[in-house]
Amino acid sequence: MKVRRSDRLIDMTRYLLERPHTLIPLTFFSNRYESAKSSISEDLSIVKRTFFNRGTGILETVPGAAGGVRYMPMIKQDEAEAFIAEMAQRLSENDRLLPGGYVYLSDLLGRPEVLRQVGRLIANQYVGKEVTAVMTVATKGIPIAQSVAMYLNVPFVIVRRDSKITEGSTVSVNYVSGSSARIEKMELSKRSLPENSKVLIVDDFMKGGGTVNGMKSLIEEFDSEMVGISVFAESDFEGNRMVDDYTSILKVDKVDIENKTLSVSYGNYLTKNADRLA
């Protein structure tokens, strides 16, 4: 049965949103809705216009026999800024300060709507670049990795600091924990990352960068390549940070443990992505 345009547009929108960065041939939609390719083409140009106008993302058309359309999630400058401003305010709440100068983030990073925007922001930076896997370290980086992976539509892998018996053979590396200058160990299941992967590292919080540096070593052990580092928040680190090329959404500037106050500002995300955000 031929499907009406309005129904096609609704179902097509859902179908595309669930499959970012995936090339979908026009014939697929044409069969799905028993409609002519020319009608599907028109539909897609309407979807493309709306996605663009509303800042949902780019619908890329790939011409030719092997062609089709590909949806790439994006975020607009004003939406990105509004979200970062809101997060900076939420993070500045004084009761987030924990002993040792840590900041309580678990409530925010357990909320679907926050994770969605964090995922969109980070994924937005890698549109047009090849990323085949997202990597993080357990436990708190996982929700961010999963959300970024959803928007990039690639698998994510979880590095562990403790040995679990249910992962099979692993590869491990030692790394220097930046904040404490201790030697620690992290490991990744052998079968979780294929050779020649292009890996994006994400984490919730970066102090000295030691953990991120450990993940960089692990990526080398898997004969793979790191394509970027993105964290939700970085702290104002005194000393030599081990990682220099990264983006952060937020920056925890000042932590006054005695008076239990902290101040949070924007990370370098907006500056580093000035040309990407329209």
Place this chain on the structure above:
Amino acid sequence: MKVRRSDRLIDMTRYLLERPHTLIPLTFFSNRYESAKSSISEDLSIVKRTFFNRGTGILETVPGAAGGVRYMPMIKQDEAEAFIAEMAQRLSENDRLLPGGYVYLSDLLGRPEVLRQVGRLIANQYVGKEVTAVMTVATKGIPIAQSVAMYLNVPFVIVRRDSKITEGSTVSVNYVSGSSARIEKMELSKRSLPENSKVLIVDDFMKGGGTVNGMKSLIEEFDSEMVGISVFAESDFEGNRMVDDYTSILKVDKVDIENKTLSVSYGNYLTKNADRLA
């Protein structure tokens, strides 16, 4: 500027999909698209029809001044079955068998498209029931909890077996690990779960049910109520399982460690949800 129907339908679809279980007033859409409420009503009835026909979910209309529409993700019987069949086949791969009779799941539970369907399946069971939080235990349950939380649009909380210094005060309980009959400890950050929460427990794998039982005790400690237990896979447990009312998507029936073979069948999900799946 008034927005055309086709553009409204596309943007409305995206907006609704990103906010499941949330009541959205008609005036919101009417303002967003500078269109009459009557036109918005017509739009919504088209969205409703398409979502229903394609098995995307139910668009519920709440009448009255405080009314609006609410999107509830669902899954159709045939789509649920096809997914479970595919997973059963993937899980039966002999090279998933790890020492100790464990099954390697991390590749599947690190793939966005798998997590999306697992989340839809589990969330589908709680449409119309009150759930205010999803709970799991670190590490492997996290991706499932996050995906279910996305579809239910509620926060998720992570119980830990190890003490982390960055979570603030915690409440801990002891529990009996079913598979080894050891006494263990798990804990949850005090501020992560408010009193009187309605909690859905999810996990990746259940053997004796000890871990799930521990989470039940924790929920009581938080003066909250458990509303259900859903796991991705259960094993064929010999002995007295500590938990009886749960749903499982898959069941690992037989593990032959000597010959390195395993057999996986459907869990009780389809049976338990026969009346929910259309």
